[in-house]
Amino acid sequence: MTISWYAVLFGVLTLRYELVRCTDKRILVDNPQELAEEVANLKELVAQQGQQIQSLTLALTKGTGxxxxxxxxxxxxxxxxxxxxxxxxxxxxxxxxxxxxxxxxxxxxxxxxxxxWSHYSDNAxxxxxxxxxxxxxxxxxxxxxxxxxxxxxxxxxxxxxxxxxxxxxxxxxxxxxxxxxxxxxxxxxxxxxxxxxxxxxxxxxxxxxxxxxxxxxxxxxxxxxxxxxxxxxxxxxxxxxxxxxxxxxxxxxxx
CATH class of the missing domain: 2.170.240 (Noncollagenous (NC1) domain of collagen IV)
Known part of the structure; x- marks a missing residue:
């Protein structure tokens, strides 16, 4: 399967969209538990997107040279x-x-x-x-x-x-x-x-x-x-x- 830089760009844009979507939620700053959960979710999302981008980058470079x-x-x-x-x-x-x-x-x-050597003969x-x-x-x-x-x-x-x-x-x-x-x-x-x-x-x-x-x-x-x-x-x-x-x-x- 051929993977282009468009795929990498798509991954980056997806990450940005998810970050905006998550941060757009109303978080009650006076609720420490809810705030901690949202921060943990964001960290997990960033880690997942980072792994996806790394995988796409490796796929792009594999076999080239x-x-x-x-x-x-x-x-x-x-x-x-x-x-x-x-x-x-x-x-x-x-x-x-x-x-x-x-x-x-x-x-x-x-x-x-x-x-x-494959099959060979030592004769001239x-x-x-x-x-x-x-x-x-x-x-x-x-x-x-x-x-x-x-x-x-x-x-x-x-x-x-x-x-x-x-x-x-x-x-x-x-x-x-x-x-x-x-x-x-x-x-x-x-x-x-x-x-x-x-x-x-x-x-x-x-x-x-x-x-x-x-x-x-x-x-x-x-x-x-x-x-x-x-x-x-x-x-x-x-x-x-x-x-x-x-x-x-x-x-x-x-x-």
Whole structure:
């Protein structure tokens, strides 16, 4: 059953009506017993109406909210956000001798760090492979990567966190690092994507600007790499306001 704010308003108006109706009665002030009874009745009525309003408010908020993936972190950013699960960023396995993705998907996945299995086979039955995604950011890893990300995470695998907020709308804004007035900032960072030489398609995501690495993963495997996405002013990009070769910022906002 869908409950609107009209229901809450109706409850409030009912409470006001009952208070007016009760107080409109003539109470003999020289009769302490009658006065005490009316006060007790009013208190009970107020308590009942308060419970009804609370129930309606809970019904309105139950089941609402929105979610987002915080790429590069294992926790949610606060701001009344709750961790649903943490895990590992995964994408298409890339043959590093050919830079060819085998039967690839075009999106990144945030894999749970606590998997369960349905029916399975341990045989290599197909070549639709997922692999971990690693930080690369060439050529920044040998120069100014710390200025961008606060630490040198080159070669480490990328974690992720699935987060839920009570606010009903969440969106990622590419090209900005602040939210519009009235919105809550969840996190900001940089637009990242795969190596341009890969043959498979992928997606752009917003990597947290203070990323972590998966513990114990410092051996650069080169199977699926992340890079900053830069502005290219040729081909119709609006420059200004954009500037050629600059790394694109991003922010995730909710309201």
């Amino acid at each position: 929105s979610s987002f993936i915080r790429w590069g972190r294992t926790s949610c950013p606060g701001n009344e956000s709750d961790l649903v699960y943490s895990g590992f960023m995964a994408g298409t396995f890339v043959d590093k001798t050919k830079y060819i993705g085998d039967h690839d998907g075009a999106n990144y996945l945030c894999l749970s760090d606590n998997p369960t 039955d197909n070549i639709i492979y997922l692999t971990a995604v690693e930080y690369s950011f060439n050529p920044h890893q040998t120069s100014d990567i710390i200025s961008f990300l606060g630490s040198n995470v080159f070669g480490q695998q990328v974690p992720c966190a699935a987060c839920k907020v009570s606010r009903g709308v969440t969106m990622m804004i590419p090209g900005r690092n602040t939210c519009n007035s009235g919105w809550t900032k969840e996190y900001s960072g940089y637009i990242v994507g795969p190596f341009a030489g890969y043959s498979h398609g992928s997606e752009y995501v917003c990597l947290d600007d203070r990323p972590e690495g998966v513990n114990g993963t410092t051996n650069f495997d080169n199977s699926n790499e992340l890079y900053f996405v830069e502005v290219h002013c040729g081909g119709g990009m609006e420059c200004p306001p954009y500037v050629n070769n600059r790394e694109l910022a991003c922010v995730v906002c909710s309201i």
